[in-house]
Amino acid sequence: MTYTTPTISSTGSRPRDVQVADIGTQSQVLRSRTWDRLKFEIEYGRRRGTTANSYLIKSEKIALIDPPGESFTATYLATLQQQINPHNIDYIITSHVNSNRIVTLRGLQQIAPQATLVCSHPAFSTLKKSGLVWSVVPVRTGDTLDLGQGHRLSFISVPTPRWPDGLCTYDPTSEILYSDKLFGSHFCGNNIWDSHWRELNDDRRYYFDCLQAPQAKQVEVALDQFDAFSFKILAPGHGPLVRHSLSRFRQDYRQWCQEQTQRTLRVAVLYASAYGSTSTIAHAIAQGLTDNGVAVEAINCEYTPTETLTKVVADCDGFIIGSPTLGGHAPVQIQTALGTILANIPKTKLTGVFGSYGWSGEAIDLLQQKLRDAGYRFGFEPIRVQFSPDSTTLKICQTAATAFAQQLRKRSRQQVPRQTMVDIQTSRTAQALGRIIGSLCVVTFEHHSHHRAILTARISQASFAPPGIMMALPMGDDAISSLQTQDSFVLNILKEGRSIRRHFSYQKSCQIPVDQLNTEILQGGKPIFTDALAYLEGTIISQQTIGSHLLVYAHINNGQVLDKGGLTAIHQL
Numbered sequence: 001m002t003y004t005t006p007t008i009s010s011t012g013s014r015p016r017d018v019q020v021a022d023i024g025t026q027s028q029v030l031r032s033r034t035w036d037r038l039k040f041e042i043e044y045g046r047r048r049g050t051t052a053n054s055y056l057i058k059s060e061k062i063a064l065i066d067p068p069g070e071s072f073t074a075t076y077l078a079t080l081q082q083q084i085n086p087h088n089i090d091y092i093i094t095s096h097v098n099s100n101r102i103v104t105l106r107g108l109q110q111i112a113p114q115a116t117l118v119c120s121h122p123a124f125s126t127l128k129k130s131g132l133v134w135s136v137v138p139v140r141t142g143d144t145l146d147l148g149q150g151h152r153l154s155f156i157s158v159p160t161p162r163w164p165d166g167l168c169t170y171d172p173t174s175e176i177l178y179s180d181k182l183f184g185s186h187f188c189g190n191n192i193w194d195s196h197w198r199e200l201n202d203d204r205r206y207y208f209d210c211l212q213a214p215q216a217k218q219v220e221v222a223l224d225q226f227d228a229f230s231f232k233i234l235a236p237g238h239g240p241l242v243r244h245s246l247s248r249f250r251q252d253y254r255q256w257c258q259e260q261t262q263r264t265l266r267v268a269v270l271y272a273s274a275y276g277s278t279s280t281i282a283h284a285i286a287q288g289l290t291d292n293g294v295a296v297e298a299i300n301c302e303y304t305p306t307e308t309l310t311k312v313v314a315d316c317d318g319f320i321i322g323s324p325t326l327g328g329h330a331p332v333q334i335q336t337a338l339g340t341i342l343a344n345i346p347k348t349k350l351t352g353v354f355g356s357y358g359w360s361g362e363a364i365d366l367l368q369q370k371l372r373d374a375g376y377r378f379g380f381e382p383i384r385v386q387f388s389p390d391s392t393t394l395k396i397c398q399t400a401a402t403a404f405a406q407q408l409r410k411r412s413r414q415q416v417p418r419q420t421m422v423d424i425q426t427s428r429t430a431q432a433l434g435r436i437i438g439s440l441c442v443v444t445f446e447h448h449s450h451h452r453a454i455l456t457a458r459i460s461q462a463s464f465a466p467p468g469i470m471m472a473l474p475m476g477d478d479a480i481s482s483l484q485t486q487d488s489f490v491l492n493i494l495k496e497g498r499s500i501r502r503h504f505s506y507q508k509s510c511q512i513p514v515d516q517l518n519t520e521i522l523q524g525g526k527p528i529f530t531d532a533l534a535y536l537e538g539t540i541i542s543q544q545t546i547g548s549h550l551l552v553y554a555h556i557n558n559g560q561v562l563d564k565g566g567l568t569a570i571h572q573l
């Protein structure tokens with residue numbers, strides 16, 4: 001992705017301030033503004049400043065949403081007290097927590113000790129560990145908070161690898177969705193709203209690529225959840241509020257997520273981080289990979305079940321793993337992830353290791369040694385960062401990510417031509433065969449120059465090399481009773497819905513109503529249903545009558561999945 005250089009620079013030497021404005025019924029924004037680059041992290045790389053948006057809802061009860069991080073604590077608290085007597089605040093809703101934000105929360109506790117903190121369950125655990133002693137109510141999707149006068153807030157949990165404690169809030173009275181890290185941009189200006197949204201396009205995309213692209217799957221889940229709410233305004237944690245470009249921006253997010261999930265090369269970036277440094281390195285590497293056209297699956301090992309981790313890494317072309325060193329070791333989550341990888345992930349995958357350490361860095365050594373001994377090849381030299389990364393180390397991460405992406409690309413170019421047509425067809429057939437378990441099928445075969453068909457769900461895989469199946473067919477008519485060894489047939493594996501199955505019976509075969517079904521003729525003259533999920537071509541090897549059924553063992557010669565995303569139809573008893 002290339003971004004155009006900003007023509008309007010919002011940076012300058014203006015002092016930080018807090019801009020206050022009404023944004024809806026009894027609702028205000030307090031935008032803590034910096035006109036300069038806030039931090040060295042890559043997400044601020046366009047140098048357009050940023051805003052940390054906090055919101056106030058003043059109904060019968062008063063709620064304050066998302067106090068900013070410590071860069072703004074003093075100016076923010078001063079401005080807040082001009083807007084409201086802090087003793088009147090009932091709730092402080094925090095969409096995520098981190099050490100920066102806890103500094104401001106401590107300041108708020110001094111001036112609003114009566115308030116109750118509202119946050120997600122993972123944020124609740126972080127707050128407990130931080131030693132902040134306050135009244136805290138953890139919430140999750142479906143929970144509500146009634147502030148009166150229609151402001152019945154709904155909460156939506158949006159956990160992502162980077163913000164496992166993510167929480168969004170919907171207010172039906174103002175029709176505002178407070179979206180925190182989603183739909184933001186690092187851009188500082190005087191406009192509260194997105195009236196000049198076309199000028200923000202590159203900032204929005206850059207923000208997405210830096211922060212959301214490595215967690216596109218989880219973002220898609222969040223977008224699906226948002227669809228249940230009717231909102232006219234998106235109130236993000238950073239940048240202008242979204243009103244004029246609402247549908248455009250929602251559609252952009254969908255499309256950008258899809259672009260990530262459709263990329264051909266994928267890399268899993270696994271990490272754990274107690275104080276945030278290893279996480280920052282992980283995201284710099286992820287950003288470098290994204291820039292190089294590689295899809296990233298960020299995995300925060302602390303919050304990811306082993307089965308998910310195994311599946312994600314197995315589906316990726318390479319994996320990169322990072323750890324802090326604590327007490328001379330890698331945290332237990334990283335040790336577990338490493339064990340899982342060594343036991344399950346092919347040694348042909350490209351790998352890389354990184355980590356933040358204080359003085360000895362044993363965890364990085366452990367990762368490197370175990371992966372090297374197991375036979376994995378490294379896409380870059382281990383990245384060892386003492387304590388917090390700086391701008392130089394983040395550039396090193398980007399360079400390493402570029403080298404990794406280039407090696408992956410080279411490997412994939414070398415591998416594809418080696419795959420013969422036979423290999424490709426074998427793998428297609430195997431994929432189609434993988435769909436038969438428990439599925440509803442239509443078996444079609446030729447009888448006296450007519451194509452006949454019958455429904456069955458009594459099929460199972462019986463052999464692997466050569467691939468073979470067993471199926472039981474009712475001897476309800478002559479056509480089935482006369483099936484012989486070496487006869488060929490097609491199994492059409494159906495997907496959910498009745499469009500095909502309603503034409504056929506489980507008891508007797510009938511002629512295929514070709515005028516009512518979408519069909520295609522295979523080489524050899526056999527029809528397949530193009531609206532099916534998959535098809536398999538088979539030859540009967542042996543058959544036996546058992547009671548009222550013909551039990552058939554057949555070899556599968558060919559096959560293909562026709563709808564990769566389709567759901568298998570299941571026989572309802």
Ligand SMILES: Cc1cc2nc3c(=O)[nH]c(=O)nc-3n(C[C@H](O)[C@H](O)[C@H](O)COP(=O)(O)O)c2cc1C
Nearest residue numbers: 273274275276277278324327328357358359360361
């Ligand atoms: C309790 C504790 C134990 C630590 N033990 C080690 C150690 O044995 N060796 C080392 O190199 N660094 C050690 N460190 C330093 C951390 O590795 C360092 O702070 C690192 O930046 C943490 O990474 P993170 O921010 O991703 O959690 C320790 C730090 C803490 C707080």
